Amino acid sequence: MRIPDHPTEIRARLKARLARLARLGSDQPLLAASLAQIRKRCGRKTCRCHTHGELHTGWHVTYKAQGKSRTVYVPFDLLDDVRAWIDNHKRHKELLAEIHALTVALIRTHTRAKKRKAGRP
Numbered sequence: 001m002r003i004p005d006h007p008t009e010i011r012a013r014l015k016a017r018l019a020r021l022a023r024l025g026s027d028q029p030l031l032a033a034s035l036a037q038i039r040k041r042c043g044r045k046t047c048r049c050h051t052h053g054e055l056h057t058g059w060h061v062t063y064k065a066q067g068k069s070r071t072v073y074v075p076f077d078l079l080d081d082v083r084a085w086i087d088n089h090k091r092h093k094e095l096l097a098e099i100h101a102l103t104v105a106l107i108r109t110h111t112r113a114k115k116r117k118a119g120r121p
Contacts, residue, residue, distance in 0.1 A: 001098055003105045007113045014102040021095050030092055031085035033063035035074070 004010055039055040041047075048054050059074040061082060074082050 001101065003101060005109065007106060007109050010102055010106045010109065014099065014106065017095060017099045017102065021092070021099065024088075024091060024095065028088045029085050030089040031061070031063075031082065032089050032093075033061045033086060035082060035086055036060050036062060 004013065036059070038058050038060050040058060041049040042056055044050070049056055059076070059079055059082075060071045061074050062069055062071045064070070
């Protein structure tokens with residue numbers, strides 16, 4: 001994203017990003033996690049995973065809680081929802097990074113714009 005030099009342009013882009021943030025996925029939860037497919041053996045001795053070596057497939061979500069990695073099993077019927085929640089978090093995260101960059105640019109250009117308004121070079 002290219003950041004403009006003039007505060008008016010920065011404010012317009014910032015306003016547009018904030019409006020997008022308000023519209024973006026307000027009806028869907030956010031999940032700051034990663035989704036991983038796992039292959040494992042179950043606990044039954046007569047199962048195919050013990051006799052033939054074919055492992056079961058499952059899904060886990062890994063996230064950070066109080067500085068530690070935590071993992072939670074994801075049921076198959078919830079898998080599509082979890083993927084959507086993770087994607088929603090990524091979209092919000094990218095949009096927040098753009099808002100941050102524009103806000104910093106607005107702070108940096110403030111003094112120059114103030115001097116320009118006062119009639120100084």
